[in-house]
Amino acid sequence: MGSDNAIDVRGLTKRYGRIRALEDLSLRVARGEVFGFLGPNGAGKTTSVKMLVGLTRPSSGVGTVLGLPLGDRRARMNLGYLPELFRYPDWLCAREVVNLHARLCGRAVPSAEIDDTLRLVGLRARANDRVGTFSKGMQQRLGLGVALIGRPELVVLDEPTSALDPAGRLEVREILHRLRAHGTTVFLNSHLLTEVEQVCDRVAIVSKGRVVAQGAIAEILGARKEVRIRAHADGVPIIPLLARFGAVREEDGALVVAGVDAALVPKIVRALVDAGAAVYAIEPVGASLEERFLELTGAAER
Numbered sequence: 001m002g003s004d005n006a007i008d009v010r011g012l013t014k015r016y017g018r019i020r021a022l023e024d025l026s027l028r029v030a031r032g033e034v035f036g037f038l039g040p041n042g043a044g045k046t047t048s049v050k051m052l053v054g055l056t057r058p059s060s061g062v063g064t065v066l067g068l069p070l071g072d073r074r075a076r077m078n079l080g081y082l083p084e085l086f087r088y089p090d091w092l093c094a095r096e097v098v099n100l101h102a103r104l105c106g107r108a109v110p111s112a113e114i115d116d117t118l119r120l121v122g123l124r125a126r127a128n129d130r131v132g133t134f135s136k137g138m139q140q141r142l143g144l145g146v147a148l149i150g151r152p153e154l155v156v157l158d159e160p161t162s163a164l165d166p167a168g169r170l171e172v173r174e175i176l177h178r179l180r181a182h183g184t185t186v187f188l189n190s191h192l193l194t195e196v197e198q199v200c201d202r203v204a205i206v207s208k209g210r211v212v213a214q215g216a217i218a219e220i221l222g223a224r225k226e227v228r229i230r231a232h233a234d235g236v237p238i239i240p241l242l243a244r245f246g247a248v249r250e251e252d253g254a255l256v257v258a259g260v261d262a263a264l265v266p267k268i269v270r271a272l273v274d275a276g277a278a279v280y281a282i283e284p285v286g287a288s289l290e291e292r293f294l295e296l297t298g299a300a301e302r
Contacts, residue, residue: 006031006154006185007052009063009070013209014047014056021047023209025061029202031153034176034186036196036203040297044209045189046084049158052187053081066153077106080147084158084189090132094123094142097131098149107150114149121145122171136163144172148179155179156187161195173199197289207297221292226285227260227268233277241275242268260284 007029014022022044029035039045050056051063054071068075088097095114102109118124121141131139140163147155161169169192176199179186190196196203197217204214213220227245230253231238238255242248245268246259257268265282272279 004031005029005064006033007035007063007065007187009052010061012048012051012058012061012063014044014051015059020209022051022058025206025209025211027204027211027214029185029187031185032180032183033201034180034188034199036200037187037189037206038191038193038196038203038293039206043206043297045206046158047209048206049083049156049187049189053079053156078153080149080152080155082143082147082155082157082160084162086143088131088139088142091130093128093130094118094134094145095127097142098145101146102149105150109150113151117145117149120148120175122168137165137168140164141168144175148175151182152184154185154187156189158189159191160188161190161192169195193288193290193293203289205293205296212296213292217289221289225258225260227257227265227282228285229255229257229268229272229282230280231255231272231277231282232280233272233275236275236277238272238275238277241271241277244271254281256285 005028007027010026012022012025013020025044025048037045037048047056051058051070052065054076057071063070065072066075066078092100095118098114098117099109115124115127118127121144123138123141123145126134126138131142134142140160144160147157161172164172173195176186188196188200200217202214202216203220204211205220206212229242239248242255242257245264246257249256249258265284269279269282
């Protein structure tokens, strides 16, 4: 397994008695990329994350994190982790929480870096306030700050925006873009597929403990290409005209032509105008990540 990958695991399986929480997980995450890890509830995502960060051992399979075996302490010292379920002592202030976790990881973190980290997650003004006074969204920001302290090479985030409002989710997206720009690898487990689609370079979709699809977003979405058209003309047979370009169907008051590349849009517009039709709107569309997710996990369930 090469060190060019921040994460490289093959055939990971986890059993709890007769229950198989994970079955034959194999995936690679390149250094410096933002990688999305997707799947329905019970698919084995949390089990996978716990094995990657060294909180549990696989029943079988092999893997490396940052070029070192799963669970190696040297790798864990360069890894930031935000679990889905976490709780910090109410009596500590935000600065103390971040400093405590830096010390637990064996990192000597200057006070200025703690300030910068709290500023990055929008908590600099509340650095000396007790965690017990924080809202759930503010505690989520604090958890993200804990994961980022010490500038780890790999950051594993389990539902990092679950408690945040739209403005907070936007800020997290900006943070992820900055981490990528600095060469930090991000492993992102999230149910918010539109968020994943906006920030991730590649994704893996798991179902029933197995990877059912893995690759760049464009690869996952597949080759489905369509054009949605809103046009009208009295006496002009629009559907037969559009059928020259691909299969036509009606959808939400528009006509959708399937199997059409965006490069054909000007030709379609010209054909409609030459036939005397009024074109109100035309746009290329494709499958969303949510649609593909439901297709892939539904097929896996069946």
